[in-house]
Amino acid sequence: MGIDERVEQITSWIDVKFNDTRIVGIWGNIGVGKTTLARVLYNKLSSHFKHLSFVANIRETSLHKGIECLQRQLIDDILRSPNDVSIDKISVIKSQFMNKKVLVLLDDIDAITDFNALIGDISWVKAGSIVIVTTRNKKFLDEAKVDHKYEVNKLTLNESLILFSRHAFQKDYPIKGYEILSHSIVSIIAGLPLALKVIGSCLYEQSRGVWNNISKKLMEVPHQQVQEMLRICYEELNDMEQQIFLDIACFLIGSSKQSPTYMWDACGFFLRNGIEVLSRMSLIEIDEDDKLRMHDQLRDLGQKIVHLENPKEPQERSKLWKYEEAAYVLDSNKGTCKIEALRFDEYGYKRSYKGEQFKELAHLRYLQVCGGNFAGDFQILLSQLRWLQWERCPSNFEAANFHPKKLVVLNLSWSEISEDWGGWDPLKMATQLKVLNLTGCLSLRSTPDLSAFESLEILILEECENLEMIHHSIMLIKSLISLNVNGCRRLEELPIRIGRME
Template identity: 50%
Template sequence: MHRPIFGHSFAVLVAPILLSVLAFYFLSKKKNNAARNAADADNGAPGSLTAPTDTDFGGSSSSPTGNCYEVFLSFKGSDTRKGFTDHLYHGLVDAGVDTFRDDDELCQGQDIRPVLMEAITNSKVLIPIFSESYGTSSWCLDELVQIMERKNNNGQIVLPIFYKVKPSDVGHQRGSFGDAFLKREKRLLKRGFDPTTLENWKKALLEVSTLSGYEADGYEADLVKSIVRKVLSELKKKFELDISENSVGIDRHVKEIMEFVDTKKSHATLFVGIHGMGGIGKTTLAKAIYNKLSNQFEHRSFIADIRESWKRNGAHYLRNQLIYDILKHENKVHNEDKGTTYISCKFKCKKVLLLLDDVDDVIRLKRLAGNRDWFSSGSMVIITTRNERILEEFGVDYPYDHKEMDNDQSMILFSKHAFRRDSPPREFEDLAHKVVSITKGLPLSLEVLGSLLCGQKLAFWRATIDKLKEVPPKEVREKLRISYEVLEYEQKQIFLDIACFFVGTDSRTASYMWDACQFFPGAGIEVLRFMSLIKIGDDHQLRMHDQLKDLGKEIVREENRREPRNRSRLWDYKEVKKVLKKNKGTGKIEAIDRTEGSSEGSGETAKRDGDIYTEEQFKNLTSLRFLHVKGAHLTGDFKDSMEGLRWLRWRECPMNFEVNNFPAEELAVLEMP
């Protein structure tokens, strides 16, 4: 019996099929290229990418390509397809970003205009890459018009990249970019091209040239990294968890507390306390309860971050905030007894909802919430604290112990920050479970570590997990420190400055100093925000979680445990006084805050400064760039002292003072209210 011979006969059978497939492929590719070239030909039609109507897609939201993209790249293929655009595309894809570029995404033989239009419409970030001959392509310019329309109408993000051309040359059609564009324009006009389309192109070019983008004038690898990081940051903003979205694991806690509240229909004021470790999500839970109940109260007040605000602003500031929130008018109460009498008298007939966040002292709690007689019947006071004993001593009605998240909830929260979705991709599943297991359900760690790992490759994940395994299970601060260690030098300086001095400060003001010190605050703040190490409020104020703030201060203390004068930053009242009064300043000190507030660990409120400082006490502070004093007197000749000072914040500055040769040449910020 002979074996069948497949080799020759099989080839004879299959060859015609393969030839047909290849012929169809190249014919389709040629057809698509011809379609695109037709739009770029001098005698071609305008080729506008008009937006599809509902009937174009039958009213369906489904995509012809079956995909919704995160990034759309618009580029002139002959200029950058095989170089910069290819590097950027793969950089984005490697970071887990769904990216559209026509040669990869378009099915051969289909009408590509609707596909391109829908890709632009559905992408969250639109990146036009302007090269020298970008303006010679009708196709590219039509894409640009649609990109700018999506930005203006839908709020989509546009990040222009100017590849070996200047933004002003693109916007005003000058230089080599303008030469190529204008030659093309003349040829088109001779052939009766629609002048309205030309004006739309010019308008889009001018508008996009004014946007904040990137210029390719250095190392392209570094530029790609910066763009990828920026894209990830912008995409992450869509998933940032404010109180309205952060339902991960919180519903069960809200339900438990509300069940208790609903059973207490008494006429007395109800006090509910939420306690737990830092970073566990106490404030988020308290806000959720507050929001759920707020429509039942005419008078409401939310006093945030009492522990820090009390140190920075004092009791009177917080009491006056409370009075303004409830009564809606200014009232400056500066006397302790009068303040208590005023609040207890004026609030007695008010049904109040009050949220006191991060209380660290029972005396402070009593000064703000007093007792049940301060408020009308039906009032409710919510208190968050790390210290359960404060709630016991105050006598709250319901102390709630806020526990860690369970494994499923932890994975959802971690995935939102690491992958911008609710679950990890298949190739990251095992590693994600390891991180979640190590963090033990602490929301802050899940958020920070997820942000650290977002967009990183598997090797970086494995190295980070190895570091986490070396940290003792309950050492939260050391887990968070891993994110600090990967920062660049300038970013570390900004982080430490915020932790020690600038929580609650306008980021724009602080950036003047950081810019003068060449810390590159634009990029630095963006990196810190992306990594969840800071947040920026709607009022531009810098925000930082207490655990991260404590981490920053601990890093500074580690510079020299025994001698504060050998640290880079001083903020503790007693330590600053010791260094300045005894002329123990050194060139290592870069920033000093010598103001009213609590001396750390003492629990006592410092008196107003009021001291007199001479040039001798600052003579050795050759590296000082930030100085904050309040009510102090400076006197003497400051020549050759503090020559590098970039920011002087002198609150309650005396009307008469004698200072000669004060080093103002390098000042970027001067505050003397």
């Protein structure tokens, strides 16, 4: 609502010939639509630039993963190729960006140190470059010396009613009999686009009883507490839909829609239209690449709900996604059967995961690690594991009796493994595997024998630049429906028959 006028006002500050360098700051409270406005502006300007980057959720990512991963994303985007940058990244940014006209969107940034580590005063980029920043903190814009500041105000009552009605009634106005209720709800939400969208979607085609109930709950929410408003819609979901929502919020933002569906189905989540329900209620979005997206306020809500399962004892929660908490539980041998999903990010790159650390994790169904290795005896362990994401795993395989038989998703992206890797034989016991992702495995010259994966549907070999051959066993997999060999520059031919890929 009202986005066009706001974009037009901001673009009026920008030289139409793109001869001047500009930093544009967009600021406002939580949930008023800063990122939405910035994204529309970015998309409108993008056709004028060859070098561009949208760096999202900087405040959150910098806090939990460090600024270096954001620097790496910016460098990869602008130079348009993955770069293994081990030297000072700010030096790379200054030297490599100097002759490039760039468009950069830095989303949700409030620390001047993060800004300086990514862009600084932009004196090192070519004239005509544009940097857009979004922030909750107006003071930060002064520190960053932005050229123009734009405050995103709340929607007017009329704009709010139209936006709410589009989601609640698929019209620009309330239907007969719901005018007073709609005005009441819109007045409580007070012009916050995200809450208007989600609450409206939640009420679509619902009974008057549900409308009255949600209206009553909204009246009890403290003024403009966006997350508490959103939680009302979360509570309208059934148990399985709530679990799917929490999985996405904690682990799966940016994942393809199809892969986690295999996991949920294998776990008996009786999905029916679970993803569609969340999408219809505006609790998630599915982008043009069929990937799962979620507004950062909804992500924060989901993570808060899991944290509140037991604020003091992480081992008593169902999901652990912060490295410090996951490491504490494993290293202290405090694992419990309550833990269903566990993630170790890049901070755990060099660690070893020992079998005895998983003994009590009887219900673990999702495990994501980056680097490191499994060691020791895994006999009868990981028996419920459906998703193993082991990116950057080493060329050696050290674990004994490593047989996660119920795996349906296996992601070994950017690993050092070859077709002779020692992990292939034990993993062949995962006969129900649906997805095998080997993106960026540069040591692969051939795929391994795939015949054991008789249920495989998706095989991803993207950016396996040294791959020369796909093993003929692929012809035996009648279930295969998707094969991605994008960027496999040395691959000259495919087997004659490939599954159901007519």
